Amino acid sequence: MIRFENVTHFYSNNQEHKVASLSKINLDIKKGDFIAVIGANGSGKSTLARHINGLLLPTEGDVFVENLNTKELDKIWDIRKKIGMVFQNPDNQLVATTIEDDVAFGLENIGIREEEMKQRVDWALKIVGLSGLRNSEPHLLSGGQKQRVIIAGALAMRTSYLILDEPTSMLDPKGRKEILKIIKKLNKEQNITVVYITQFMSEAAQFKNIIVLDKGKVVLAGSPKEIFSQADFLLSLSLEIPQITRLARELAKNGLNVPSNIINEEEMIKYLCSYI
Amino acid sequence: MLIHLKNVSYTYNLNMPFETEALKSIDLMINRGEFIGIIGHTGCGKTTLLQLLNGLLEPTEGQVLIDGINIHRNKQKLREIRKNIGLSFQYPENQFFEETVSKEIAFGPKNIGLTGEELEQRIKISLKMVGLDYNAYKDRSPFYLSGGEMRRVALASILAVDPEILVLDEPTASLDPQSCNKLLSVITDLYRKYKKTIIIVSHNMEIIAELTKRIVVMEKGEIVMDDTPKNIFQYSIQRLESIGLSLPPITHAMNELRKIGKPISSAILTVEEARDEILKLVEKK
Incomplete structure (x- = not known):
């Protein structure tokens, strides 16, 4: 479990210019959660993510990862072993000359023996579906494959939490689908807790829960249906609702009896079939 | 006619062991006032195509003609086209180097000789076009803005030299929906009101479908479709999906x-x- 207790974070570029990017956040992320985080640019999403593994420390309050406080310097490596981070640009995270070396990088750092290292790398590459490319050079891969290598690197470390900060924003549609498929599988089959930051409402709609940030505060939390039924509030936060939900609202406004919180295509088609 | 890529091929590392053919016999005409979307999955040659459009790369074969003149045979034409085509790469904020937003935006217009009040006006207008308040932003460091604000400052710095053609590579990546919509309405205005030619590359099909008037689909270095959004999204769905694109x-x-x-x-x-x-x-x- 990850717990934010009254966490406030100030960025400052000089003495006068202080910006609170997180403001009194209280949040529990439980084992096995599958959470999307949405919010306008500057709402504090990335700052929140970087607090989970101690890349940033709270100015006030505390962040606990399974009862370890990220402020305890001697615990930071224990914390980071538990938490895999995936950022926007995979090129910034790939370090080795072959894919298997890249996946093994973290394991070498913590001194895992060769035999076990091989087993873990095999296992991780198999889960993300890249066993066949183990000897390839990272720069020859597509964006989606690169992100999968990074996820494999985290898996090999036996990470229990995956924090992904807009991992698909540089990917083509095929790459986006690949990543979502993999993390759903990891959550379901390996019980890995997923916190997924995204600007794509259609992606957020596929998670179990959504957290909405605004000006460093959690302003809404709930299931996609609950969240996207509050369209006006989301719009006031510079957010949006998925295209399918927008259509549902438009039709409801025009007198059709369509619930305005439809979030997926199958449901929409079912309703429309009774009308046309 | 404005730009004509005539039978253009481009090969990286020509005659070397790692020779890669990025574009194969491309023939593409872009007219004044068009709004074109270029789509295709990673590695299909889109970025190479953009770099050829404004003469950053010289084709291995074929010609890049602007108003009928081969730009690589005519230095003056090449300079002209570079000034006239505002090219914005992915994550343009990575190229920031100035200490304030207004200095950042001033870099381009200063280079073409603007100074004083005229320069200041250009900065003001450009910021306004991207939806940022001049007084609130001009003295801030571009490095301490949020991701979306950075993107908009980067676009403002391109608009500041007033190019006729805007080539935008994934301009809205990681912007929040409303900033994204705001930016798209700026781009639409540039097209409608100011009659600029817009070429946009994006993986976001919602944007491509809603905005553009013509879509060029690329696969493995070739143009495989070139048609209106209506036609492409109605008649070529299976083909799109088979090359990894979506609706x-x-x-x-x-x-x-x-x-x-x-x-x-x-x-x-x-x-x-x-x-x-x-x-x-x-x-x-």
Whole structure:
């Protein structure tokens, strides 16, 4: 479990210019959660993510990862072993000359023996579906494959939490689908807790829960249906609702009896079939 | 006619062991006042194509003609075109180097000789075009802005030299929906009001479908489709999906309805079109 207790974070570029990017956040992320985080640019999403593994420390309050406080310097490596981070640009995270070396990088750092290292790398590459490319050079891969290598690197470390900060924003549609498929599988089959930051409402709609940030505060939390039924509030936060939900609202406004919180295509088609 | 890529090929590392053919015999004409979307999956040659458009790369074979003149045979034309084409790469904020937003934006216009009040006006207008308040932002460090603000400052710095053609590579990546919409309405204005030619590269099919008037689809270094959004999203769906591209969710849903025999008339590209089509069908029934 990850717990934010009254966490406030100030960025400052000089003495006068202080910006609170997180403001009194209280949040529990439980084992096995599958959470999307949405919010306008500057709402504090990335700052929140970087607090989970101690890349940033709270100015006030505390962040606990399974009862370890990220402020305890001697615990930071224990914390980071538990938490895999995936950022926007995979090129910034790939370090080795072959894919298997890249996946093994973290394991070498913590001194895992060769035999076990091989087993873990095999296992991780198999889960993300890249066993066949183990000897390839990272720069020859597509964006989606690169992100999968990074996820494999985290898996090999036996990470229990995956924090992904807009991992698909540089990917083509095929790459986006690949990543979502993999993390759903990891959550379901390996019980890995997923916190997924995204600007794509259609992606957020596929998670179990959504957290909405605004000006460093959690302003809404709930299931996609609950969240996207509050369209006006989301719009006031510079957010949006998925295209399918927008259509549902438009039709409801025009007198059709369509619930305005439809979030997926199958449901929409079912309703429309009774009308046309 | 404005730009003509005539039978253009481009090969990286020509005659070297790692020779890679990025573009194969491309023939593409871009006219003044067009709004073109270029789509294709990673590695299909889109970025190479953009770099050829403004003469950053010289084709291995074929010619890049601007108003009929080969730009690589005419230095003056090459300079002219570079000034006239504002090229914005992915994540342009990575190229920031100045200490304030206004200095950052001033870099381009200063280079073409603007100074004083005229320069200041250019900065003001450019910031306004991207939806940022001049007084609130001009003295801030571009490095301490949020991701979306950075993107908008980067776009403002391109607008500041007033190019005739804007080439935008994934301009809205990681912007929040509203900033994204704001930016897109700026881009639409540039097209409608100021008659700029816009070439946009994006993986976001919703944007491509809603905005552009013509779509060029690339695969493995070749142009495999070049048509209106309506035609592409109605008649070439299977082909699009086979090369790893997708449809906007609304287009996909309406297409599914058509598949099960509902009389949806043509490719639906926006939520508004879908609403009107459905209401029309409900009325008929």
